[in-house]
Amino acid sequence: MSGRTKPFSGFEFMIAWRYLRARRAEGGVSVMTWISFIGIALAVMALIATLAVRSGFRYEFVGTILGANPHISVLSAARLTESGQTVRSLPDYAELAERLSTVEGVVHAAPVVTGQVMASAQGRNAGVVVNGIHARDLAQVPLIAEPERSWGDLARFDDGIAIGSGVARELGVTVGDRIRLISPDGARTAFGTSPRVSAYEVTYIFQVGRYDIDATRVYMPFAEAQIYFNRDGVADEIEVIVEDPDNVNRYTLPILQAAGRDVVLWTWQDSSGAYLQALQMEDNIMFVILSILVLIATMNIVSGLIMLVKNKSHDIGILRTVGLSEGSILRVFFICGSSVGLAGTVVGVALGCAFAIWIDPIFSFVNWVAGGGVWDPSVRLLSQLPARLEWGDVASAVTLSLGLSFVVTIFPARRAARMNPVEALRYE
Structure with a gap:
């Protein structure tokens, strides 16, 4: 059976789904699953929202520089x-x-x-x-x-x-x-x-x-x-x-x-280049910091899978006894972890995109709750909080979240696959 099993067969998804929706009384870890799901969704939402505001700031600053100033100034020597x-x-x-x-x-x-x-x-x-x-x-x-x-x-x-x-x-x-x-x-x-x-x-x-x-x-x-x-x-x-x-x-x-x-040229990049470079550096640092937040959220998948493997050691022993290979066991638990990461990423993308699209009413509500004065144009130079949703930023957030979710899932899944069925059933 193990030699003829195709990777990611239907029964592997069936077993993984059974474990994900199991009640705690049945040895499931639904609470940890929900914690992992919510953590990843919020982390992805924060990453996309921050990237959208970052892109909005850059777009607005460059737009006002180019829209109200010359692109090149020609001066006499x-x-x-x-x-x-x-x-x-x-x-x-x-x-x-x-x-x-x-x-x-x-x-x-x-x-x-x-x-x-x-x-x-x-x-x-x-x-x-x-x-x-x-x-x-x-x-x-x-x-x-x-x-x-x-x-x-x-x-x-x-x-x-x-x-x-x-x-x-x-x-x-x-x-x-x-x-x-x-x-x-x-x-x-x-x-x-x-x-x-x-x-x-x-x-x-x-x-x-x-x-x-x-x-x-x-x-x-x-x-x-x-x-x-x-x-x-x-x-x-x-x-x-x-x-x-x-x-x-x-x-x-x-x-x-x-x-x-004899003339001297002064471009808009000459006058604003240092600021734009500083803004780009800040963007990169912010992306790294929020990537750590996503990594922390995905680590909940590891803890949840470790608990699941421990609770399902008896089931793993039986599955191995009836002919499932190590690869099938690994894929079952990989599906469990990656499914949580995928679902959290999808919800996080939806929430992040919604935040970027409806940022004005959201920020107006926050400003109203705070009693006004949250946004000072004299400090931030722009009259309102900008947000610009760029699909490249969304793709970066999705790639990061799914990549981390898939990678961290491999380690507890390998532990489950390498479990000795004899040891798992010794006291049964």
Whole structure:
């Protein structure tokens, strides 16, 4: 019989199922089975939920970086003027932007003027970063043209300025109000440089969902910014948007060749690369820690199987006596352990995916129970807790859980298979 038995035959599944559903009075270990099942399900759920939130954080951060910032900034190399002053401006910005727009893979190129000033309104002050840009170019910035929330009309941008929701909240202003921008580098007179103070109407307010952008960003019409920052006839940089920002480095050489002059390129990966590397390292460490949690959960299978083998030693002796091979006994108990791991993994995947899909109402409930204030955008930079379910993360969690469940099951199953039937039936 043993020589003709095919691996994982129907009777092996039947015996394994009989042992799994046995009542404790019959020598079963149903309580330990349930503990193992629940432990694995919760561990897999925690792993998938954490991976989903991790992926959501990365996606949101990269999305806001790419959606509200240039993929490549083209700056002039430092040069000395006749007066010995170091400047980095671009006098031929219109022609340069036109040439860069013809580079393959470049979606848009726009000249900008930038500066840091103090904004004041309603007796309140806030430090802001002003970007001078043409209205047609601002409409090409994805998260400004189509933000999470907006107030006012972007079409009226040339009549005033556009500000982030955090700036509006800090200054206590809304669409139609006027704010003063104060720059220490103002008008040059015979007595030196005096601060420049100008008032502008707020025509558009945007909320992109990232705190450091919403709380500091102000957009001003390009021509007005040239006057305000003393940049007559020049731009500070050319902001370039490319088709494939994830592979932004492959555009640097064509852009340098198209620029045709001494320029310096600064990509979004240069400005955020260190942060993204730190985020990736944190992701890897978190995966290792949660993998240990899954391993601990699967160890319950080992303890349950050891108890099952001890309680079923008489049955093992009888099965061996009637002709079952060591391999069949091993497979019976392997099916017992792996079935618990498989069932726990399936339930854990379902719970983890449900958590990622309905994270907003779940987190709203947690925030309500805690009395609010659980999520602080000024610390976490995002307006809400993100979660992004990626099937690669789910596959990693399933592979880890099933792999550990199958591996740890082998050892108690081998112990059962190697049990001597004579010793098992000696006192029967």
